[in-house]
Amino acid sequence: MRIAIPNWMLLALPGVAVILLFFLWPLVLIFAYSMYTYDPLLIFTRTLTWENYVKALTDDMYVTAILNSFQISLVTTIATLVLAYPMAYYLARIESRTEDTIVSFIIFAPIMVSVVVVSFAWVILLSPYGTVYRLLTAFNLIQGPFRLMFTKEGIIIGLTYTQLAYMIITLRSSLERIDWSVVNAARIHGANSSQAFRQVTLPLSLPGIFAGSIMTFSLSLSSFVTPFLLGGRMIKVMSVIIYDNIVSVYNWPLGSATAVILFVISTILVGLFTYFLQKTRLGWLRT
């Protein structure tokens, strides 16, 4: 008997094939490498071992890198959210088309430029005697030495800047889906504007907040260029360590093990986050 395959499935096949071939298979390879034994001459031998994982989870430098990665990503996500929300709100309520086009262009211009260029710009701005330093000293806001380059704060500033536009897009689309008569209903039935915001607008924009946060968090966690340029050799994050191991040291097994740890932890975190939010706060959403 002939099995009927719907047309849309056939159309999805090439995409599925690409994912299987270029994403899942390399992932399987990385899992395999992470269990191999490091060899300075041959890069690895096919002897299975847990040694790489033990090192990646106990060695001080690796543990610090894991903690740095999560700390930087978390703070970046919060900072991005706080900065993006008012802008997204403003964009969602813009009525003039010209204003919308101009403001959107200004906001989205940075993501049309290569992240390498943007990060170099931040290097110039944040460097010890750079623009930010001069501005701050000119207004007598700081005295003495100044450091943002090669610090976590510097990386967070750079990442926040590159993530902002994505967060704004996501928040804006969820704010635009809100029926404003619902907010008006809150106002009329006794809520002042901040109560109406906290009890109606904010909860109704939660789907956008979650989607934007998950996206920003994962992108920050896996970002390489910004922490590499702004953190230099001083602040190690997982992506940079993986890069070093694979490209400079040729310790593929250890690099792979670190990659697997990053992958597993972030998948679990994002999964848990999504699961709990769906369960608790978003029960009212139509499915």
Place this chain on the structure above:
Amino acid sequence: MTSPYLELVDIHKSFGNSHVLKGVTLSISKGEFVTLLGPSGCGKTTTLNIIAGLLSADSGEIRIGGKEMSNTPPHKRGLGMVFQNYALFPHMTTFDNIAFGLKFLRTSKDEVPTRVRRVMDLVNLQMDTYQARYPHQLSGGEQQRVSLARSLVIEPSVLLLDEPLSNLDAKLRNSMRAEIRKIQKEVRITTVYVTHDQEEALAMSDRVAIFQNGTIAQVASPLEIYRRPRSVFVADFVGHSNFIRGRVRDVSDTTGTVVTDEGLAIVVRKTDFMMKNEPLVLAIRAEKIALLDKRESRENIFEGTVESSLYMGPTSRITVAVGDLRLLVHAGGEEERTGKMHETGETVYVELNPRDILVLPGETES
């Protein structure tokens, strides 16, 4: 009439270049049900939003219970409002939706369920069945009841309703009309109701305010609006009328004769503004025109030909051509009695009883 409770005085509002409200003045007594009726874009919803405080007027005054409200934010006006799309909080249960306004009134914790139960009874929603449901689990009619309950629970000074029934099907709409009116009478709440549905307006209101292009063309009881519309616009908006344009030929103490553009001489009752050679519009409702088989010796009987005839059960819609003048006649019952339909091409006699002819001033603008 008792003293006005809700007053709008000379309200003006423009959006950009369009002047939406051009001096709206309206007084509503305590406990009265007033409908703002008009075609879309006439300013009725804008007026409602200005009362609610969602929009601010460019000029004019709004008083509720004698207090000037123009600069009072919506949450301090003490109003309730039912929206066309219900506007329930999608993330809250029915109970929380209804109890929403009570949070801001410092209602004691024990009192909240009692008050929610009371309004749910009032709008005919069983508390045990519905209180835990989310809006998306309710039908349109149920959502509308929740929306009404949410507004009533805070015992507002004025209840505003913005086309609340337009998203419901015809059958439900009819029963909700009666129910809203019953509830309104029960709690004796001052109500402003916006609709474009003339039948709804006539059926529910104490008074109807007909909006025309940003002003109120007439405010009166439904009966008055129907029987004595003050302008062609009002007469045309409510019911089916024939409009006959003409000029006054002569005026006596009690009657006048109007010669229509088509050349018919029609006798009408005398009105104040009737002067010789003045242009006038005569309005006669389709159901007020009598069809006769033969000429009789009364006035205003004209010979005509049936152009079309539609049998619609209780009435027939018949178009009669009297010379160049076309008249729409809603004939009721005759066909039932005589068992005979009016056929196209048949000669009939139409009687326009002067008692039923409304004399309206000639239109200066449309």
